[in-house]
Amino acid sequence: MKQLSSFTFMVGIFLWGTVCMATENPKAAVEQLNQAIQTGQEAAAKALFIKEAWDYEYDSAQRFYSQLQSTKFILKAKESRIEDTRAIIKAEISNEKKRIDVIYFYATQTGSDWKLAAIDRDIHHSNLFLAKKLPAYFNLNNVKPSQMLEAFGKKVITWSKSLPSSSDYLSMSDEQKKQSFKDFASSPPRSNYYLLTMISSLKNPKVISTHWVESINRGAIVLKGDGYDEPAIYFEKKEAGWHLLNITSFLTTDAILEDSTFIP
Numbered sequence: 001m002k003q004l005s006s007f008t009f010m011v012g013i014f015l016w017g018t019v020c021m022a023t024e025n026p027k028a029a030v031e032q033l034n035q036a037i038q039t040g041q042e043a044a045a046k047a048l049f050i051k052e053a054w055d056y057e058y059d060s061a062q063r064f065y066s067q068l069q070s071t072k073f074i075l076k077a078k079e080s081r082i083e084d085t086r087a088i089i090k091a092e093i094s095n096e097k098k099r100i101d102v103i104y105f106y107a108t109q110t111g112s113d114w115k116l117a118a119i120d121r122d123i124h125h126s127n128l129f130l131a132k133k134l135p136a137y138f139n140l141n142n143v144k145p146s147q148m149l150e151a152f153g154k155k156v157i158t159w160s161k162s163l164p165s166s167s168d169y170l171s172m173s174d175e176q177k178k179q180s181f182k183d184f185a186s187s188p189p190r191s192n193y194y195l196l197t198m199i200s201s202l203k204n205p206k207v208i209s210t211h212w213v214e215s216i217n218r219g220a221i222v223l224k225g226d227g228y229d230e231p232a233i234y235f236e237k238k239e240a241g242w243h244l245l246n247i248t249s250f251l252t253t254d255a256i257l258e259d260s261t262f263i264p
Helices: 006-024 026-039 042-046 061-071 123-130 147-161 166-171 174-180 189-200
Strands: 074-083 086-094 099-110 113-120 206-213 218-224 232-238 241-248
Touching (some): 026 042, 026 086, 061 113, 086 123, 147 206
Antiparallel strands (some): 206 218
C-alpha cells in the first residue's frame, strides 16, 4: 500500500472535515461562506448555494457575496433551527468594532447534503419557511395574479367614492363606524377609513396588479391613479371577511408577512 505524505494526509483530513460539517450541520455552510468571503474565493462561496440562489433577480447570493467581500465585513453564524429538510440559520454581519446587521439564511437538504437557498432579514418569512408555508426565496413580484383580489380591489375603489366626510365619521358612534364597514373588511374601522380616504385621494384609481399567496391566505392589491403613485394594500382573508394588514407607498414583500393589523 502506497503511503501518503504527511502534507497529502493533512489536506485530505481538512477536506473531509469540511464536507462532513456542511453535510451534517447547515450552520457550517454559513461558517464556510464567511471563510470564502474573507479569502475572496467566489467559486467556493457559489458552491454553498443552490444554483438559483446565486442568480436571483432580487437579493441574489452573488450580490450578497460581492458586498461583503468588498467591505470585508465578518459573517458569523449564531444559531440554527431545523425542521425536517429545512433550516434557518441566524447570522450577524459585523466589522471589527460592532454588529452591523442580523440576517437569516435559508437552507434545504437533499439526501444528506445541505445547501443555502436564500438570504433575507425577515423573521416572519423564516418562520413560515420552516412551517412549509413559503419557499426559501419569496418575492411578491413572482406570485400569480388573482381574479378574486382584482374584484375585491374594484369594490374597494367603489366604497372609497361613498366615504363619509371626516366630520360625519368623527360624529359616529363606535357601533355606527363598525356597521359602516361591515361589508368591506373585518379590520378596525379606523384602519378601513384611513385606507378608503387614501384611495379617494387618487384621481381615477384603478387596480394595476394583484398578488395572491394561497398558502397563507394573504394578498396584495396595487392601485394607480392619474399620477405616479402606486400604493399597495395588503389583506388577509379570514372567516369574518377581509382583514387589512398593511398599506405601503409601493409593493414590498415584507409588508404582507407582518403579523399585525394596520393602525394609522
